Amino acid sequence: MSDFPLSAGGARRPLSGSRRALTAGALGVLGVVTALATTLPANAAASTLGAAAAQSGRYFGTAIAAGHMNDSTYVATWDREFNSVTAENEMKWGPIEPSRNSFNWGSADQIVNHAVSKGMKVRGHTLVWHAQLPSWINNNMSASDLRSAMTNHITQVMNHYKGKVYAWDVVNEAFNDGGAVGTLRSSIFTQKLGNGFIEEAFRAARAADPNVKLCYNDYNIDNATAAKTQGVYNMVKDFKARGVPIDCVGLQSHFGNPPSNYQQNIAQFAALGVDVQITELDVGGSGSTQADAYRRVVQACTAVPRCAGITVWGITDKWSWRSGDTPLLFDGNFNKKQAYNSVLDALNAATPNTSPSPSASPSRSPSASPSASPSASPSASPSASPTRSPLPGGCSATIKTINSWGGGFQSEVTVQAGSSAVNGWTVKWTWPSGQSISSLWNGRQSTSGSSVTVTNETYNGSIAAGGSTTFGFTANGNAATPTATCTSP
Numbered sequence: 001m002s003d004f005p006l007s008a009g010g011a012r013r014p015l016s017g018s019r020r021a022l023t024a025g026a027l028g029v030l031g032v033v034t035a036l037a038t039t040l041p042a043n044a045a046a047s048t049l050g051a052a053a054a055q056s057g058r059y060f061g062t063a064i065a066a067g068h069m070n071d072s073t074y075v076a077t078w079d080r081e082f083n084s085v086t087a088e089n090e091m092k093w094g095p096i097e098p099s100r101n102s103f104n105w106g107s108a109d110q111i112v113n114h115a116v117s118k119g120m121k122v123r124g125h126t127l128v129w130h131a132q133l134p135s136w137i138n139n140n141m142s143a144s145d146l147r148s149a150m151t152n153h154i155t156q157v158m159n160h161y162k163g164k165v166y167a168w169d170v171v172n173e174a175f176n177d178g179g180a181v182g183t184l185r186s187s188i189f190t191q192k193l194g195n196g197f198i199e200e201a202f203r204a205a206r207a208a209d210p211n212v213k214l215c216y217n218d219y220n221i222d223n224a225t226a227a228k229t230q231g232v233y234n235m236v237k238d239f240k241a242r243g244v245p246i247d248c249v250g251l252q253s254h255f256g257n258p259p260s261n262y263q264q265n266i267a268q269f270a271a272l273g274v275d276v277q278i279t280e281l282d283v284g285g286s287g288s289t290q291a292d293a294y295r296r297v298v299q300a301c302t303a304v305p306r307c308a309g310i311t312v313w314g315i316t317d318k319w320s321w322r323s324g325d326t327p328l329l330f331d332g333n334f335n336k337k338q339a340y341n342s343v344l345d346a347l348n349a350a351t352p353n354t355s356p357s358p359s360a361s362p363s364r365s366p367s368a369s370p371s372a373s374p375s376a377s378p379s380a381s382p383s384a385s386p387t388r389s390p391l392p393g394g395c396s397a398t399i400k401t402i403n404s405w406g407g408g409f410q411s412e413v414t415v416q417a418g419s420s421a422v423n424g425w426t427v428k429w430t431w432p433s434g435q436s437i438s439s440l441w442n443g444r445q446s447t448s449g450s451s452v453t454v455t456n457e458t459y460n461g462s463i464a465a466g467g468s469t470t471f472g473f474t475a476n477g478n479a480a481t482p483t484a485t486c487t488s489p
Contacts, residue, residue: 050083052347059309130187135407167213217250224265250279263300284325302350435477442471
């Protein structure tokens with residue numbers, strides 16, 4: 001929800017699946033029967049994404065923000081088109097346990113209960129993540145206290161949603177980008193608990209619920225040969241060999257263009273004996289180029305029996321965390337885009353999945369912690385007014401707060417070209433009261449005290465006259481929207 005640079009194959013990610021029902025009948029979800037069976041005659045084409053996916057035994061889901069559920073068109077599109085849901089931010093640690101052992105279930109329950117009432121699958125996102133943590137998780141905690149807090153959080157949240165959630169993203173985005181294979185990002189979890197915290201989290205999750213699917217979820221693990229991908233692959237292989245309970249791998253798949261070996265990547269994870277779920281799909285662009293990229297993603301998934309399903313990260317471009325990239329299947333007015341038709345056709349063309357994955361894997365007795373094991377996602381409506389700079393150098397920058405929680409917040413920055421095209425941009429601002437970036441995507445940052453400088457990535461530096469691009473970040477401290485300036489060469 002969900003931190004989002006581009007991978008070698010063009011994937012981006014937010015900070016940062018379920019499966020479709022079998023054609024023959026309803027699929028049980030953790031004791032709660034989720035009826036997704038299609039009643040279409042043989043060879044008939046389904047007219048909605050969820051129904052088309054269900055024909056091959058998979059699901060097609062979306063991310064939902066509770067703050068938008070008062071929009072009747074938003075909910076109607078969700079109900080009509082999708083048979084699975086992921087909460088964008090409402091089930092993350094900060095929003096759901098803002099004070100220790102005091103849980104705020106309201107917004108998450110709103111999403112989950114609506115989904116269950118409509119017979120949809122629910123993906124739980126996410127239990128352990130270095131971002132969007134509540135302020136009471138801090139460096140003053142001892143290792144034993146943090147371990148206790150993590151185990152309790154996993155147990156309480158999973159118990160609350162037991163029987164309603166099909167799969168949990170147990171650990172989210174723990175691996176470093178680039179560098180040596182298998183290195184974990186520095187976080188309070190690695191600092192206090194070491195690299196074995198991932199295994200600890202999965203074992204605690206299995207103890208809390210023996211039936212739900214347990215997933216590891218990350219971005220930039222879409223390219224089969226990338227170092228980060230190989231690090232996650234080696235962890236999963238090690239976990240399966242030692243009986244650490246893991247049932248699925250989530251590929252976030254925030255793309256400009258999917259890598260050429262994307263299907264190979266899905267297949268190599270599936271060969272380890274886990275499901276693959278495409279968990280946060282969005283593809284920047286428009287027209288036939290975007291439609292073709294979406295088609296290739298769907299075809300790659302449906303070609304691998306253990307690719308359980310696809311979740312797009314939002315319904316409408318209007319509220320996408322990448323709104324400037326127009327990355328979703330419905331435009332800002334909820335009209336179906338060319339990419340929608342491409343996805344629907346690819347789902348209808350899929351052959352039935354005759355090899356559904358087994359139920360959640362049991363864990364064997366605990367063993368030694370591994371030496372290396374690693375959404376923020378979009379959010380509710382903006383909580384602060386944007387500020388806009390003048391147009392020095394032919395570009396402007398607008399900062400808006402997307403989401404906030406105790407001790408942190410998420411922002412989006414729109415970089416817009418003026419009357420001339422921009423080839424490279426630099427955005428600068430100064431924090432007003434000690435804020436600091438914890439994770440940034442779609443840009444490269446440097447800091448000097450309270451001053452922040454962000455420059456473009458290689459893929460988003462060129463902006464047509466009047467066009468725009470976006471980058472985003474999560475930050476520590478109280479939400480702030482300082483005035484930003486933008487310059488270009």
